[in-house]
């Protein structure tokens with residue numbers, strides 16, 4: 176039997192989460208004796224229904240709901256849109272918590288890392304499991320800050336559906352676009368929730384329009400707001416033509432009343448809702464042939480007669496086909512609109528059996544996640560998300576299978592028994608889950624332990640953190656021997672530093688934060704080199720001639736070519752050594768020791784004395800390429816970032832003046848409600864400490880998002896200043 180386990184590390188306790196997809200009848204067993212009850216920490220948690228007295232039978236029913244009743248969903252959005260607040264409300268209304276947590280008070284369930292509670296932001300994804308009206312929902316709250324994009328992507332791989340949360344006063348923001356693209360890549364059906372309808376400047380129409388324009392999605396308006404901003408009271412259910420109003424005296428939003436819209440009491444709202452319902456029916460009919468036939472046949476004269484269930488079923492089909500997205504609205508903070516959102520999750524998002532997963536594997540220990548608490552479980556069936564521990568060699572993004580042969584067997588089965596049209600490696604490739612795209616780290620800094628004796632502890636901590644977070648890269652500087660951290664941004668590196676202290680008890684010292692530059696060459700240069708060395712009684716003699724030149728199209732890796740004059744027989748034995756030599760020298764350019772890019776290398780001649788070792792061939796090629804690179808005209812490339820700053824009109828001028836000084840190139844200034852959104856490019860080198868400066872310039876009212884656009888040539892003056900600074904001349 177084979178499992179396809181989708182792994183992602185959930186927290187610092189190095190627990191990996193598995194999504195087990197079982198189309199067979201396989202069960203995963205662990206020792207029932209090890210069953211433990213969850214231990215509530217600080218917050219007021221409801222006990223799991225049926226868990227009293229280690230009742231294994233009821234436990235099985237809790238953890239094994241029918242697969243059609245399971246929803247594995249993620250919550251995704253731009254930073255601060257309200258994902259964590261929405262998740263808190265969901266947990267409260269579903270009965271998982273008995274009190275409402277608040278990000279601003281730092282007592283939410285899903286933001287359980289100390290850094291998350293202190294900063295009020297989500298850094299790691301947290302998983303929680305709860306039940307809603309007979310459905311089992313496994314929910315993952317993902318971070319919104321651009322430094323943690325990878326964390327979002329690795330979650331999306333294990334999800335079957337997602338709720339995209341928007342700030343209704345801002346509509347689609349920079350990071351929403353990024354996560355939306357990621358969800359497109361992983362083909363995840365979505366529902367949009369326009370949150371913060373109570374906020375000044377909230378606009379349902381504006382937010383819907385931005386979904387249409389920026390995400391190029393087709394919004395299906397399942398709700399309309401009753402009031403906006405200060406007057407927001409509740410929502411209208413367009414499908415059932417009902418008004419949902421939250422009782423103002425019920426502080427926690429548990430009580431709300433559902434009333435049919437009547438001509439006598441709500442003539443305007445009824446008219447508006449009827450129009451919205453008719454438009455919705457037409458929209459869905461355009462996207463779904465089966466529904467179009469139904470509508471045109473029986474109900475073409477009067478859409479009012481169309482039963483709600485028929486419309487809901489068709490909306491579900493178009494949502495799963497990802498040809499449109501249902502849109503709902505509310506205010507998580509004011510406890511309005513969450514229960515209908517949960518209904519929509521169960522109604523419109525897919526169950527795991529509606530996604531194409533195939534495999535299963537035996538593992539030793541399973542845990543069900545409840546944010547930072549876990550309960551050990553004896554078995555788990557298809558479609559659930561669980562954790563496992565103790566996988567020593569597994570890193571984030573891996574797919575686990577029980578053995579190579581079972582992987583191959585599964586691939587064959589997937590392809591149809593007996594068909595052998597794929598080579599072995601292709602077959603393995605085909606059953607792997609989509610990999611995570613790891614963004615290039617753009618910042619780096621050295622890190623030192625408090626004493627040399629602690630270096631092994633630091634190495635261990637970094638190794639664990641690196642496995643958990645592939646966007647963190649750790650390397651050793653070959654010249655200084657120092658350990659170097661490479662990360663996605665200032666905040667990312669700060670958090671890693673903090674985690675080393677809190678989780679591994681090590682007080683480390685960070686060097687100044689530096690930019691990850693690249694280097695290239697501007698002209699073509701030839702060089703020859705000979706290495707002649709006798710070791711023991713063996714003579715090693717190699718002579719090579721190489722040409723280095725700039726490539727026409729961008730290429731992160733060196734392009735390696737061989738002249739026709741180089742003997743194929745010689746290449747057979749030495750090609751790997753030659754290419755290793757070239758790759759290693761291109762990792763450290765001659766100007767700053769940064770990686771080279773856009774470089775092509777041609778080997779024009781190669782003479783090897785019989786008995787010469789491949790290490791010597793590699794060393795000679797490296798030295799020769801290095802010689803050529805040194806002779807060439809060289810250029811430093813700096814990371815150029817896409818920048819988006821959202822600022823109120825009053826502060827636009829100081830923000831623009833500041834960006835001009837930072838070599839910013841403004842492309843566009845958009846108007847978004849009362850805000851201006853400045854969109855442009857800026858060299859990363861100019862953005863150190865920008866969050867603090869922006870906060871001061873705008874009295875804390877602006878936000879910004881930064882993302883790597885490309886690497887661009889530095890101008891000669893800036894380049895020479897940088898080189899002088901690096902060589903200690905200034």
Ligand SMILES: Nc1nc2c(ncn2[C@@H]2O[C@H](COP(=O)(O)OP(=O)(O)OP(=O)(O)O)[C@@H](O)[C@H]2O)c(=O)[nH]1
Nearest residue numbers: 254255256257258259260296297319371506507508
């Ligand atoms: N007015 C208003 N504020 C809200 C609402 N929901 C959340 N907020 C506030 O918005 C801020 C961000 O909320 P979070 O729930 O932390 O947002 P998030 O999307 O989880 O943020 P990250 O995890 O950092 O990406 C907090 O100050 C919340 O109190 C809402 O419905 N209305």
